[in-house]
Amino acid sequence: MKKKIISLVLASLMAVAAFAGCSNSSSGSSETTTEAAKEKTKITFVLDWTPNTNHTGLYVAQEKGYFDEANLEVEIVQPPEDGAEALVGSGKAQFCVSFQDSMLPAIVGENAMPVEAVAALIQHNTSGILSRKGDGIDTPKGLEGKKYATWDLPIELATLKQVVTDDDGDFNKVELIPSTVTDEASALSTKSVDAIWVFYGWGAIATDLAGVATDYFAFKDINPVFDYYTPVVLGNTDWMKQNPDAAKAFLSALKMGYEYAIDNPDAAADILLKAVPELDEKLVKKSQSYLSTQYKAEVSQWGYIDAKRWNAFYNWINENKLCEDDIPENHGFTNEYLS
Numbered sequence: 001m002k003k004k005i006i007s008l009v010l011a012s013l014m015a016v017a018a019f020a021g022c023s024n025s026s027s028g029s030s031e032t033t034t035e036a037a038k039e040k041t042k043i044t045f046v047l048d049w050t051p052n053t054n055h056t057g058l059y060v061a062q063e064k065g066y067f068d069e070a071n072l073e074v075e076i077v078q079p080p081e082d083g084a085e086a087l088v089g090s091g092k093a094q095f096c097v098s099f100q101d102s103m104l105p106a107i108v109g110e111n112a113m114p115v116e117a118v119a120a121l122i123q124h125n126t127s128g129i130l131s132r133k134g135d136g137i138d139t140p141k142g143l144e145g146k147k148y149a150t151w152d153l154p155i156e157l158a159t160l161k162q163v164v165t166d167d168d169g170d171f172n173k174v175e176l177i178p179s180t181v182t183d184e185a186s187a188l189s190t191k192s193v194d195a196i197w198v199f200y201g202w203g204a205i206a207t208d209l210a211g212v213a214t215d216y217f218a219f220k221d222i223n224p225v226f227d228y229y230t231p232v233v234l235g236n237t238d239w240m241k242q243n244p245d246a247a248k249a250f251l252s253a254l255k256m257g258y259e260y261a262i263d264n265p266d267a268a269a270d271i272l273l274k275a276v277p278e279l280d281e282k283l284v285k286k287s288q289s290y291l292s293t294q295y296k297a298e299v300s301q302w303g304y305i306d307a308k309r310w311n312a313f314y315n316w317i318n319e320n321k322l323c324e325d326d327i328p329e330n331h332g333f334t335n336e337y338l339s
Helices: 002-039 054-061 084-089 154-165 184-188 201-207 239-244 246-264 267-275 280-290 309-320
Strands: 040-046 073-075 095-098 114-122 128-132 148-152 177-180 195-199 214-218 232-236
Touching: 040 084, 040 246, 054 073, 054 246, 054 267, 084 095, 084 114, 084 232, 095 114, 095 195, 114 239, 114 246, 128 184, 128 201, 128 309, 148 239, 148 267, 177 232, 184 201, 195 201, 201 214, 201 280, 214 239, 239 246, 246 267, 246 280, 267 309
Parallel strands: 040 073, 040 095, 148 177, 148 195
Antiparallel strands: 095 232, 114 232, 128 195, 128 214
């Protein structure tokens, strides 16, 4: 009888020990799994310039936790002197803000980098020419005999020449003034220049808030070939191919940020101002109200890039010999990672 009792006690103790061992093992495995789940994919996103309402959806996604929910750790950084594209092309960052016109050196020629546009931040080109009201520059032909502040870039000047010519004007009569205008209102009111290339959603609105009456025309309204994509999100092609799920998760979270900004422009403006308090509140609020109608415009899918419009602009560049190498059809962009 004693032997039986001893045997039962020993068996019970062994069972308890075995259960405890299983329990500890399971707990350890669970902790390991949790730690693995907590490990986020790190992404560096490079801006094109100082933060503004073009970038609001990015800051919304950060503030609202959309990146966190997608298991991503996103760092937003300012561009280096050699440009955001170089940082992404070298693999030191995964995404950046770029433009269809200025990204050309990064995607064609001997120095081409493994980068491509993966989303349109704004669906249409909202840039054009801003001038003092009443100076007669409400159309491109009006630039004849006037001072235009130029960056002296080949595509810039070819664009201007095209729209002036399309309006039966003489581009040779436009006075080109080398300039890097940072305050449109001051430049126009002091008459240091007569016309400036601006993005309506920032430069034109800032000038209006400063009390300077202006005229404006958009390039896309003069010639649809100039309804190209500006700005865009540029991604490192190699990284995205190796990390397709992370790339899709990033763009999905970013889309949520921009859709929030579309539906809640005032609240989105507050989020941008919280992240970048040095920005002018009135400018941000008014700009955000305008851009909320432009991020997606008439398309159903935020970020979508239309191949026909993309190719039309690059074909125009090919025809005007503005690039040493011909740009192939559908080159430099993909919709593959959009949700």
